[in-house]
Amino acid sequence: MGRQGQDLSQFVAPLNSALSRYAMDCPNRITAFLAQVRHETASLTIFFQPRDNGAGSLHMIPQNWAHVCRGVPEIRTMFAQRFANCGNCECTAQMVSNPMGAMATRAAKEIFAEPFAALLSGAWWFAEGAKTPEIFGWKGCGDLRLDADRGLGAPGGSDCRHSGYHQITCCVFWTLGGEAGLGQRIAYYDLARSVIGTGARAISGSGNTFSGTAEGVSLSSAMIAGIVGGCVALVVIVVVIIILVVSNRKPTEEKV
Numbered sequence: 539m540g541r542q543g544q545d546l547s548q549f550v551a552p553l554n555s556a557l558s559r560y561a562m563d564c565p566n567r568i569t570a571f572l573a574q575v576r577h578e579t580a581s582l583t584i585f586f587q588p589r590d591n592g593a594g595s596l597h598m599i600p601q602n603w604a605h606v607c608r609g610v611p612e613i614r615t616m617f618a619q620r621f622a623n624c625g626n627c628e629c630t631a632q633m634v635s636n637p638m639g640a641m642a643t644r645a646a647k648e649i650f651a652e653p654f655a656a657l658l659s660g661a662w663w664f665a666e667g668a669k670t671p672e673i674f675g676w677k678g679c680g681d682l683r684l685d686a687d688r689g690l691g692a693p694g695g696s697d698c699r700h701s702g703y704h705q706i707t708c709c710v711f712w713t714l715g716g717e718a719g720l721g722q723r724i725a726y727y728d729l730a731r732s733v734i735g736t737g738a739r740a741i742s743g744s745g746n747t748f749s750g751t752a753e754g755v756s757l758s759s760a761m762i763a764g765i766v767g768g769c770v771a772l773v774v775i776v777v778v779i780i781i782l783v784v785s786n787r788k789p790t791e792e793k794v
Contacts, residue, residue, distance in 0.1 A: 549582060552653040556661035562683060565734045567664075570686035570703050572734075573727035574710055575660060577719060585651040591642045593650035595660035596710055598667075600637035603645065604630035605670055606659050613659060616649045668709040674698065679709035690727060703727050 557563040562571055575595045579585055585593060592599045598606065607614050607627035614627055621629040621641070633642040649655050659667075664686070668679040678698040682705075685691070691702015698708040703724070711718040 552657045556657040560661040560665040567686040569730045572730045576726045577723045585656050591646045593646035594656040600633045600642045682706050
């Protein structure tokens with residue numbers, strides 16, 4: 539369980555599927571992803587933010603939905619099923635032009651706030667979204683999986699010119715400024731890393747081509763409590779974790 543009474547089992551299969559789909563099922567990448575998701579969703583409790591219609595595991599805003607819609611076939615299908623004449627994501631243009639309108643609100647609640655699309659879109663952001671030139675690529679963001687492989691890293695120069703998890707935070711929130719909640723994100727990273735460990739070898743490569751022998755790590759609801767209230771030891775490969783926790787703090791509003 540996450541917060542008291544919260545059943546996290548609904549997130550297990552979607553999370554494992556998303557991590558496997560985007561070659562993120564190894565310790566450093568799982569650690570970075572779970573820590574960001576935990577902060578953004580207030581421990582898997584908030585997947586929709588009425589203030590800007592941001593939704594999903596990283597609270598992606600409507601202005602970026604067209605990219606993930608075109609990039610992820612399953613999400614494209616969800617748009618087509620819920621909105622007329624949206625087989626090729628055409629309806630997202632209206633949501634971009636009116637991001638606080640009824641159509642965007644419906645997409646946020648009915649698509650990106652659902653566990654499958656929420657986690658799949660978040661993993662897509664790590665692999666593809668952040669590096670898209672029209673999104674954050676121009677700021678210096680690239681394949682966030684490679685940044686995750688570098689560990690916690692450190693702050694760098696202006697814009698997203700940092701390293702490791704610091705770069706990931708910038709490429710999720712837009713900046714490392716005070717409003718990014720960096721302290722909490724790092725605390726969540728440290729806890730996730732202590733639970734998951736770093737037993738797998740790092741994956742090397744660029745773009746969508748990777749090599750290496752990183753062990754896959756499968757997650758189950760049994761581990762939710764581990765990252766949550768304390769820590770349980772990671773037992774073999776097929777174990778344990780989903781994330782989240784006891785913090786009552788709402789996620790800092792990000793700019794994804």
